Amino acid sequence: MNAAIAQMRELAPKFQLTKESLPRARHLPGMVYSSEDIYALEKERIFMTHWLSVGRVEEIPNVGDYMTFSVMNEPIIISRPAPDEIRVCMNMCLHRGVAVASGCGNAKDFSCPYHAWLFDVGGRLIAAPGMKESEVDMTGASLTQLPVKIWRGWIFTNFSESPQPFEEFIEPYEEKLWWFQSGECRLADKVVIDVKCNWKFLVENLIDIYHVGVIHRSTFGGFVKGEKIGFQLERDGGWHTQYEARPHSKGGQQVFPTLPWAQDKSPGIACKAGIYPNLNLSMRADSLRMWHVWPVSPNETRIICYLLFPDNAFSIPDYEAELGKYREFVKQIIAEDAVMVESLQNAAASKFLKPGPMSPLEGALHHMEQHYIDLMTREA
Incomplete structure (x- = not known):
């Protein structure tokens, strides 16, 4: 761990650039996405301590x-x-x-x-x-x-010998995530995909509204107006948001029955949230998804996306065929992202990489990266 701590100290000036206010901030330095020593420190300080x-x-x-x-x-x-x-x-x-x-x-x-x-x-x-x-x-x-x-x-x-009380950990999301009533849904399927990049690139990508209209324009990007999305920031790197989009299907049509708790909402309702370090929660009017991002190595990550529907969705005509289309739509979205995050990983180890400035659309990402710095630079 001494090597990792030394690397974190070496990166301190660059971390200060990330901790600037959003209009002045730059992204994290490439070393945090490519160093094996930092990856080992992330295990001890993040994944072995968090719920x-x-x-x-x-x-x-x-x-x-x-x-x-x-x-x-x-x-x-x-x-x-x-x-x-x-x-x-x-x-x-x-x-x-x-x-x-x-x-x-x-x-x-x-x-x-x-x-x-x-x-x-x-x-x-x-x-x-x-x-x-x-x-x-x-x-x-x-x-x-x-x-x-x-x-x-x-x-x-939790792997810690003295974990944070779970009630304290989950408290910011108990009331605010009224839309993520996953206990009232059933698991329809899991999508499991391995991507050749560091886990943080995928966690960041899942909250990056900036890219949606670019690489997802052929799937759902045209339905999301990123400049109109505002994020509510919570302690410890958490966040959530609500905006207008369309149901999760290739043509944007709703296929499955509306969630019971969204009956009085717009058919274009969309909600997302992030619980640090590796959970991304998502809702459309007819479905829920929970994304789990699991580190495998410094440059390998496994995504597990759980697809959840209300009970009455399982009895619609042609359910299996419609589920298949939904599953393939999710896979296509991940495939679109994978090309970009793997390119990010290729650049991360280059001595020529200078982290660029953050966009005003990257407020939640800025919030999460600052939390990461706090966790990784605290005194042991």
Whole structure:
């Protein structure tokens, strides 16, 4: 970490340019998107300290259901050991650290494939073959448990030993995000795409209204008037906004039934929000989306976009065909963005890159980049 801290100190003068007022500010220096040392520091200061959404409760609806996941190479199991209980634990056997589960499914227990130590679905150690002569007391032992909170159908966890209270973390969004009633929707599908760029480029791209009318002009860019969009900024890099657009389809026509809580709103209603570090929430009159941006390496990122509809959407005529069109529309939008963010990544490591000035349309991005600087430059 010393190398990363040294790099952050070296970048201090450039960070000051980002922290200027918006009309005078410049974007972050390229090194923060390309340095392996800074990436490692981001893991410790951001992803190992913040509350993270790692899935939907409906993905593990039955007792014994589980799914595995990895956050910056930290493997976890998300499971349902009882009807009203969801647990998240480290996917590391208590003997040597081997993963005891893989993929997803339903199980009565997890058996380590290396030495057959056995754990129940909640992570409690059941048996440790060949250990009778050991004098180490393993009574009540369990896979390392992480805290769990459920918010509007999403499973949140935190890797910190002393995490910020979840209620404090989510408070800025409880009342203001009236439109993101994802607990009242059902999961229709997930779109998973890997992009060859640093995770921050994608988080920034998801709030960059400036580019929408340019690279998305053939999909939805013509429906969004970026210069008329105002952002409400929240603490810790958060933001949200409401504006006029059109439903999410290639021609802009509404296909799925209107969300119950949007019945009295304009059919062109559009809402977006960002919860730091890696969540982007989006609404149109007939649907919700939750974008998760997961770092894989300094120059690789995985996007998982959850597509959610109200119950009555699942019984419309030709539902599967319409869902297919919706899914492909989302994929096309991501593909349009991928070309640009991968080009950004190519430039990030160049000694010739001088971060450009920010546009007045980049106020939310400016707000988030300043928060990033605060997190990464604080004294250890």
